[in-house]
Amino acid sequence: MLFIILMITSLYFAFNLILIAVWREMMAKHQVSAHATDTKLTVIIPVRNEEKYILQLLKNLNEQSYPADNFEVIVANDGSTDSTESIVLNYQEEAKYSLKILNLLNDASTSPKKRAIQKSIEISSGELLITTDGDCSVSPNWLMSIQQLYKNNDAKLISSPVTFTEKDSLWNTIQIIEFASLIGSGACAMYLKKPNMCNGANLAYTREVFEEVNGFAGNENVASGDDEFLMHKIAKKYPDKVFFNPVFDAIVRTASQENLTHFYQQRRRWASKWKHYDNWQVSALAVFIFLANLSVLVAYCMLDNYFGKGILLLKFSAEFYFLYSIIKFLGYQSKAKYIPIVQLIYPFYVVFFGLLAQGKGYRWKGRRLE
Known part of the structure; x- marks a missing residue:
């Protein structure tokens, strides 16, 4: 023993x-040459009751260094019962970019987030699809960092870093450090061309490859895993075209869990997909x-x-x-x-x-x- x-x-x-x-090695070797900002991007934001955070994200997107006329934002409103919808609608006039809201019925879908992303893709026009969450914040060069890596490597999927917004509490600090281990190990696995995890709060993939691997088909009945199951399918077909984006500007910051109960439910949601890996x-x-x-x-x-x-x-x-x-x-x-x-x-x-x-x-x- x-x-x-x-x-x-x-x-x-x-x-x-x-x-x-x-x-x-990954950090030392990472280099991206400058490319034209001519890629049409679609940012997809599945939301449910995000009135507390969604406006900040929309404002962050208004400050992007990437040309506003070359990206669109689709907020997939998944049956919100708060003021999320009205906040998005009220911001449409101020947004420099094309801002659409897609209202989804509050039905009993097994995987509501996959449904929200799928429906958003159906009405989108972007060549490169980028997903994040309604409680996130992004830097002004977020879209630029992703698009430049995409152009530099002809990438099929790009996973970018995610962390928690800093708060003055030990509980928040513990979550930041714990989650950093997942981001770091997932990044290293991608660099070794053995991807094992990613995060849908900061994920990009081409429309072409999404359709080629038949999207979320095969795991529609698993509520979680809109990110990792898709990554595994893409990596199986294009093992050399899945990348991690090791750039500080690419970091997405999201809200940490307020208490143990919420933390428990989040981690249980993540753990629920483990047994479905093939x-x-x-x-x-x-x-x-x-x-x-x-x-x-x-x-x-x-x-x-x-x-x-x-x-x-x-x-x-x-x-x-x-x-x-x-x-x-x-x-x-x-x-x-x-x-x-x-x-x-x-x-x-x-x-x-x-x-x-x-x-x-x-x-x-x-x-x-x-």
Whole structure:
């Protein structure tokens, strides 16, 4: 038993060393030549009850350095019961870009977000489709950074970084650091041409490839996964045309979860798609991460001897440096002192949600979904 724990932890240590090396290489080698801003873009924003945030995002889009006459914005209003619709309609005159609102019926769709994106694509005109969420904020060069990477690489899909908007609270800081690990590891996997995760809050893909892989067909009955299932389909057909965008201007910032209840429902929603992956490599990696963190929980019970302390040191050392590299890129270098706190509680989180993923159902945006 002890030998197995040591072996798993040693592999996890080596895994993090590889991530560090890949991240450094990706950041050092990233270069994008200047290209004409002649690509028609469509920004798709699925929303449900986002009156608190949607106006800020629309204003951010009004400040884009990308030509306003060369991108359109479609807000897919998925049965909002607040003032989201009126806010969007009132902003149409002020918007420099073409702003459309697509009102969807509040029906019992199994996957409302996929439906919202699909319906938006049907009325869009862009060559490159970019999705984000209604509670996000973006920099003035957001669209430019994505379009230039697209032109430079003839990309089929581009995943750009996502983080949480900074607040003066430990709970917010913990979420920022925890989520940074997902963004960093997903970016490294894409650089190695083995993509395993992305985030629909900052995702771009061509209309042509969306139609070529038949969009969301094959996982319509899974509420979550509008981003990763599509990425896996595209990567299977074009393994060299899936890219991560390692540019600070490309970062999308979104609201962190206000409390544990909302955090639980969000992470349960994310975990619900794990068992539907048909890529054995992605599934194997998920199992490996689960076992590595389970080993830490065992080590916690052995802190009275050198073996338990050695296991924790082995896991936390390389992991700390990798997390530091990501949060530094995200502009949150001052939060590095909180990384050990996240490292201590993260194993409980991984094991808990790893087991929870075997269950069914969660609540999101006022709906009960499977």
